[in-house]
Amino acid sequence: MPFNIQRGLFKLDITDHYAILGLPVTVESKAIRKRYLKIAQSLHPDTSKVANDQERQLASEILSKWVNPAYEMLKGKGRNEYQLVLSQTGKRLASEGGKINVDSEVAQKLLQASSNIDAAYQTIVQALAAKQYDEVGKIAEIVGQLSEVNLVYLLRKQGQGVREASASAPSGGSTPTTGGKPAPAATRSAPPPAPDRKTSPVDGCVRRAQEYIAKNNYSKAILELRDGLKLDPNSSSCHGLMGWAYLKQNQVSMAKVHIAKALQSNPNDPIAQKGQKALAQLGQKITPAQSSSSSSSSSSDSKGNKPKSGGGGMFGGLFGGKKK
Structure with a gap:
């Protein structure tokens, strides 16, 4: 550089x-x-x-x-x-x-x-x-x-x-009005601060995985996400990103498992939804119920063994990715 x-x-x-x-x-x-x-x-x-x-x-x-x-x-x-x-x-x-x-x-x-x-x-x-x-x-x-x-x-x-989504959620109160009409944007109160939440123990793993994915280093991203899942086995962010990383490596079977688990934890997870659409283009349908299946595959994955790919050739043609 x-x-x-x-x-x-x-x-x-x-x-x-x-x-x-x-x-x-x-x-x-x-x-x-x-x-x-x-x-x-x-x-x-x-x-x-x-x-x-x-x-x-x-x-x-x-x-x-x-x-x-x-x-x-x-x-x-x-x-x-x-x-x-x-x-x-x-x-x-x-x-x-x-x-x-x-x-x-x-x-x-x-x-x-x-x-x-x-x-x-x-x-x-x-x-x-x-x-x-x-x-x-x-x-x-x-x-x-x-x-x-x-x-x-x-x-x-x-x-x-984030603020707009929060503001649109039912709160039991009424929208600020002026004479029965919604108040102009300039007269409304300042947007609420970001949610006060404790940092999740998996945040660091997710962030590092995202950075590895941005560099097309999917193997290291998966290692980071495995560590994250040890801290929070139900993290939709970890499962969604791991599913996406497996997709990019043409490991469709493992991708389906983790994307299904991500959707089960959070049906609105954007990365899991993106992965689900990619799988659909390959003719691979997943449902949240699949997250409870293939447990043996997840077990072998945690030991670092390479799972079998389901449709690697077609996926390679769609995404053009290379194995790292």
């Missing part, structure tokens, strides 16, 4: 591919290639306008070790999984109280914005991206700023989703 950035998502050990390409995390797929081509032209040795050989070499490294991998991740099927990791990261930070440290003025501005978060976010990213690759020596600084902005946006949007 040309630079060692410890800001934004990078500080959480998540490579921020969007920041590298100067794109918002909400960007449409068709805009990714257009942005990549523009950056590649400015960095490629044959077309770059850098002043000397040293900068030309650095520009070439940034292109090959940063920009190209970011484009490969965001243009393919891996983007959906990467997006899920970012979403879960935002939710985790929101549930922990939303306390993050950002250095850049633009990230602090977004963190304090009271309205129009999406518009403010888009404006900031566009302004930074416009000058991102003008000078090779300033690329790392701008990527760091962009990653801080992305982190703040994920936190604000995921935190907003």
